[in-house]
Amino acid sequence: xxxxxxxxxxxxxxxxxxxxxxxxxxxxxxxxxxxxxxxxxxxxxxxxxxxxxxxxxxxxxxxxxxxxxxxxxxxxxxxxxxxxxxxxxxxxxxxxxxxxxxxxxxxxxxxxxxxxxxxxxxxxxxxxxxxxxxxxxxxxxxxxxxxxxxxxxxxxxxxxxxxxxxxxxxxxxxxxxxxxxxxxxxxxxxxxxxxxxxxxxxxxxxxxxxxxxxxxxxxxxxxxxxxxxxxxxxxxxxxxxxxxxxxxxxxxxxxxxxxxxxxxxxxxxxxxxxxxxxxxxxxxxxxxxxxxxxxxxxxxxxxxxxxxxxxxxxxxxxxxxxxxxxxxxxxxxxxxxxxxxxxxxxxxxxxxxxxxxxxxxxxxxxxxxxxxxxxxxxxxxxxxxxxxxxxxxxxxxxxxxxxxxxxxxxxxxxxxxxxxxxx
Numbered sequence: 001x002x003x004x005x006x007x008x009x010x011x012x013x014x015x016x017x018x019x020x021x022x023x024x025x026x027x028x029x030x031x032x033x034x035x036x037x038x039x040x041x042x043x044x045x046x047x048x049x050x051x052x053x054x055x056x057x058x059x060x061x062x063x064x065x066x067x068x069x070x071x072x073x074x075x076x077x078x079x080x081x082x083x084x085x086x087x088x089x090x091x092x093x094x095x096x097x098x099x100x101x102x103x104x105x106x107x108x109x110x111x112x113x114x115x116x117x118x119x120x121x122x123x124x125x126x127x128x129x130x131x132x133x134x135x136x137x138x139x140x141x142x143x144x145x146x147x148x149x150x151x152x153x154x155x156x157x158x159x160x161x162x163x164x165x166x167x168x169x170x171x172x173x174x175x176x177x178x179x180x181x182x183x184x185x186x187x188x189x190x191x192x193x194x195x196x197x198x199x200x201x202x203x204x205x206x207x208x209x210x211x212x213x214x215x216x217x218x219x220x221x222x223x224x225x226x227x228x229x230x231x232x233x234x235x236x237x238x239x240x241x242x243x244x245x246x247x248x249x250x251x252x253x254x255x256x257x258x259x260x261x262x263x264x265x266x267x268x269x270x271x272x273x274x275x276x277x278x279x280x281x282x283x284x285x286x287x288x289x290x291x292x293x294x295x296x297x298x299x300x301x302x303x304x305x306x307x308x309x310x311x312x313x314x315x316x317x318x319x320x321x322x323x324x325x326x327x328x329x330x331x332x333x334x335x336x337x338x339x340x341x342x343x344x345x346x347x348x349x350x351x352x353x354x355x356x357x358x359x360x361x362x363x364x365x366x367x368x369x370x371x372x373x374x375x376x377x378x379x380x381x382x383x384x385x386x387x388x389x390x391x392x393x394x395x396x397x398x399x400x401x402x403x404x405x406x407x408x409x410x411x412x413x414x415x416x417x418x419x420x421x422x423x
Contacts, residue, residue: 002028003301004294005134005144006108007116007157009035011283012269012290013150014099018054019294020148021106025301028142029108030134032115032151035100036093040173040249042205042212043095044190045088045283047365052287054102060095061088062207067189068359070350072343073196074235078350079189086363089190089205089212119147119160121263129306132264145301147265148293150286153252155271161262165273167253167332169199169280170222172229173214174243182238183209191236194346195228197221198339202232213238216280219250251280253328260320261313264300268293274324276369277331278338285324292319327370334369 004020006013009031017029045059053059065086071077104110115137120126125133125141134142149157178186186206193202200217215232217225233239254273260266268274269286276285296316303309338345348355361367367375 001131002026002142002144004028004146004148004297005030005132005142006148006150006294006297007134008150008152008155008269008271009100009110009112010039010096010150010152010269010286011099012271012286012293013148014096014103015052015054015287015290016148016150016268016294016297017103017108018099018106019291020298021103021108023295023298024107025298027103027108028144029100029103029110030114030116030136030142031100031110031112034112036097038245038247039092039096040171040214040247041092041283042173042203042214043090043092043207044205044281045090045095046281046363047087048284048368049287050088051365052284052291054099054106057098057102059088060090060098062091063089063188063205065089065188065190065363069189069191070346071191071193072346074193074232076346076350080350080356080359082360084360084364086360089207091207116151116156119149119157119265121265130264130304130309145264146297148290148297149265149267149271150269150290150293151271153250153270153273155267157265158267158271158273161265161267161272162259163267163271163273164255164258165252166255167277167335168219169216169251170219170225171214171216171249171251171280172225173212173245173247173249174229174233175245176211176213176233176238176241176243177209178211178238178241180209183211186211193232194338194342197224197228199335200225200228202228204236210244211238216251251275251282253277256325256329260317263306264303264309264313266293266297266300266313266316268320272320274320274328277328278335278369279331289320289324292316327368330369330373 003025005028006017007030009029017027021027067079067081069077069079117135117137120133130145132144132147134147149155151157191204195201197217202215205212213233215229252273253275258273260272268289270282274285274289275282296312299312300309303312349359358372
């Protein structure tokens, strides 16, 4: 009988396993793949991700970002620079394996190559009401006092809990090895390109001798997203380099009323649909929600009846909604604005120093989108004003939208200009 079984050994699952193991509980971490394994992910580590790492964890940084080039579908490029590091870049195989190692050092037991078919909280496989049965694909049953589902965006544990989603996006990514001369041009600088479809954007993240290049857009725009990816790579002058890995992935955001638990089972990270809706940044959400899930799974494991277990699960949901949920709500508003007025955001971040400083503060972890809106009256009033100017209904991400050319025209249309961050 395990106190806590965690399904999935990504950042969310490893964080949950670490938190439960540090509390002195018997923890089993299950992963269907063998570690290390590749995950489709840009690999940007912003301040909230760094702050949520286990004590003493050393980030395997491939590069440190001090500059960001912003463009609009290849046009109106402008680079903003900072004397201080904005964020770091990692490769997911090493990063995830390091987090799992921290959980193991804390006392968690790892089993890889294990596929979970389902979880049961009633029936012949469950000896009592304090137990959850985790049924594996080979027929083995693992018993636990609490279960944490961290098995990704297509989560079977999430299906058991009843997670509901209201935003699904398709991300395409390529890991492109480049010669030293090309790598040197990108060192310390990333590119963010606002894309041609509503809500879409692309990125280039340098990692030594490899560039991580990707695009993301709403699901249902598969052909257009693939074309954007091809055009993006060609514009960058990278079409002649053979990608080491090409992959795709669906990101899924939870709806506001989506459950985060069922009985003694909690979900976190992608399995819960927890990520920032505008940027689709998920690592910080995985690390933070995973830690909370591990801590509350310990309390659920200690609960002697269903009423107390339910109380602890509700406390977990409250903690998630009070923190990450607020950030997601602001992210949804930003996405709606970005879908309709990408040029406005481009002009603001490239032409207005306070907006650039806000961007830098968010990436460094000094504040969050929600914190910025909450504490800065000007940002709150600006977002409220823009909300009122847009229809109440959410923008149709699959429809054609005519934009106001004046709003779409960046404040500075000169092709490449750098400005130091004086903050």
